[in-house]
Amino acid sequence: MRTEGRAKRLPRAVRERQIMDAAVDVFSRLGFHSASMDEISEVAGISKPMLYAYLGSKEELFATCIRREATRMMEAIASGVEPDQEPDVQLWSGLRAFFGFVGENRASWQVLHRQASTQGGPFAIELTDMRGRAVSLVAALLTQSTKAPATKLEAESLAAALVGAGESLADWWLDHPEEPAGVVAARLMNLVWMGFGDLVDGNVWHPPSRR
Amino acid sequence: MRTEGRAKRLPRAVRERQIMDAAVDVFSRLGFHSASMDEISEVAGISKPMLYAYLGSKEELFATCIRREATRMMEAIASGVEPDQEPDVQLWSGLRAFFGFVGENRASWQVLHRQASTQGGPFAIELTDMRGRAVSLVAALLTQSTKAPATKLEAESLAAALVGAGESLADWWLDHPEEPAGVVAARLMNLVWMGFGDLVDGNVWHPPSRR
DNA sequence: CCTGGTACCTACTCGCGAGTAAGACTACTG
DNA sequence: CAGTAGTCTTACTCGCGAGTAGGTACCAGG
Numbered sequence: 103m104r105t106e107g108r109a110k111r112l113p114r115a116v117r118e119r120q121i122m123d124a125a126v127d128v129f130s131r132l133g134f135h136s137a138s139m140d141e142i143s144e145v146a147g148i149s150k151p152m153l154y155a156y157l158g159s160k161e162e163l164f165a166t167c168i169r170r171e172a173t174r175m176m177e178a179i180a181s182g183v184e185p186d187q188e189p190d191v192q193l194w195s196g197l198r199a200f201f202g203f204v205g206e207n208r209a210s211w212q213v214l215h216r217q218a219s220t221q222g223g224p225f226a227i228e229l230t231d232m233r234g235r236a237v238s239l240v241a242a243l244l245t246q247s248t249k250a251p252a253t254k255l256e257a258e259s260l261a262a263a264l265v266g267a268g269e270s271l272a273d274w275w276l277d278h279p280e281e282p283a284g285v286v287a288a289r290l291m292n293l294v295w296m297g298f299g300d301l302v303d304g305n306v307w308h309p310p311s312r313r
Numbered sequence: 314m315r316t317e318g319r320a321k322r323l324p325r326a327v328r329e330r331q332i333m334d335a336a337v338d339v340f341s342r343l344g345f346h347s348a349s350m351d352e353i354s355e356v357a358g359i360s361k362p363m364l365y366a367y368l369g370s371k372e373e374l375f376a377t378c379i380r381r382e383a384t385r386m387m388e389a390i391a392s393g394v395e396p397d398q399e400p401d402v403q404l405w406s407g408l409r410a411f412f413g414f415v416g417e418n419r420a421s422w423q424v425l426h427r428q429a430s431t432q433g434g435p436f437a438i439e440l441t442d443m444r445g446r447a448v449s450l451v452a453a454l455l456t457q458s459t460k461a462p463a464t465k466l467e468a469e470s471l472a473a474a475l476v477g478a479g480e481s482l483a484d485w486w487l488d489h490p491e492e493p494a495g496v497v498a499a500r501l502m503n504l505v506w507m508g509f510g511d512l513v514d515g516n517v518w519h520p521p522s523r524r
Numbered sequence: 525c526c527t528g529g530t531a532c533c534t535a536c537t538c539g540c541g542a543g544t545a546a547g548a549c550t551a552c553t554g
Numbered sequence: 555c556a557g558t559a560g561t562c563t564t565a566c567t568c569g570c571g572a573g574t575a576g577g578t579a580c581c582a583g584g
Contacts, residue, residue: 135346266481297508
């Protein structure tokens with residue numbers, strides 16, 4: 103029993119990381135309600151009371167997961183966008199960063215999008231907050247660069263639609279993982295920038311320079 | 314106690330309708346897991362064993378709700394679209410029908426979109442099925458009318474993005490109910506048909522005739 | 525060797541909710 | 555008015571999972 107024996111007596115910070123990773127994994131697979139604290143503790147290689155001692159109740163744990171993953175994702179997107187560029191280039195960078203993140207963090211995405219959005223508890227707040235930041239980002243991009251969306255409401259709803267299209271396409275992508283991230287991102291870029299009207303006529307959007 | 318006394322001894326078909334309505338209501342408010350059979354039976358004005366006698370287990374009941382609401386919605390959309398028209402007109406009719414349905418059936422929409430999509434059980438099948446039909450509808454519209462989406466995969470993913478944008482915008486609309494359905498539909502139509510590129514230049518899409 | 529503190533565990537309590545047993549009440553049929 | 559088919563209820567069982575009580579092992583410093 104010595105071989106690969108349980109690593110014992112780790113410091114608190116390390117355990118917390120392990121627990122969070124296990125929690126994201128389990129929540130993403132089972133969803134909030136179906137996930138049990140017993141299973142999370144098992145995956146984390148730890149006993150249940152430790153879980154409660156370190157991360158609090160189930161709801162607190164879930165909210166902490168949401169916040170951590172949401173922050174990671176928003177940072178990934180923000181780091182990919184340069185604010186002084188042309189609107190289409192900014193949008194393109196954002197889409198690439200977004201799909202890149204989702205591709206490399208499937209579990210995080212499941213937790214964020216599928217699970218958090220349906221639980222009505224304190225999670226919705228975290229999630230709505232992040233989603234709101236994303237929508238504002240896009241809405242700002244729109245209003246800043248055009249005279250078309252006259253009202254604030256209009257820009258916001260268009261941004262909501264775009265964000266939703268991105269989320270939905272990311273979900274679709276989970277079922278078609280053979281497609282590379284760049285291709286999926288480009289497709290959405292064409293849809294929202296050119297529109298079907300142009301695509302029908304064979305007009306497509308190209309990134310400004312081969313980077 | 315005679316006043317407004319409980320209506321007693323109704324025939325089975327009527328009770329089943331009442332139960333289904335109550336179930337859709339409760340499921341849409343609480344979600345599948347948090348909804349209890351006790352509450353559904355209470356809302357339906359009936360005792361729990363009746364529920365089990367008529368509609369079976371909780372899972373069966375939920376699946377039945379999904380199927381009923383999905384059918385209603387697809388019929389609403391199909392009845393609004395005429396297959397021999399121009400692609401943009403078809404899309405426009407579909408969008409109007411969709412938002413019209415959601416606007417008048419908030420609870421149905423909640424059950425269909427928010428609840429069913431996250432439960433991994435047999436419901437996903439029902440839901441994925443309906444969603445698939447919607448996506449196929451749009452994908453057919455695309456391939457039929459253009460040379461742009463070369464691959465089947467491409468058309469399908471674009472359709473998924475469009476459907477997702479619609480779903481997301483419908484969710485956004487739930488939080489901004491003061492907007493009329495037609496305005497929201499027109500906004501999405503502009504986004505996906507014209508694209509931001511055109512909208513930035515002030516080019517908008519107009520319905521072909523004041524109907 | 526004791527004293528305290530931190531990591532860690534086994535083994536519970538306890539409420540909630542799915543599902544059921546067993547029968548009662550009503551209404552129609554002959 | 556007996557018989558029977560269908561409606562409807564009260565009052566349970568029972569498992570699952572959140573949260574906890576009450577310890578044990580291990581490592582400081584004195």
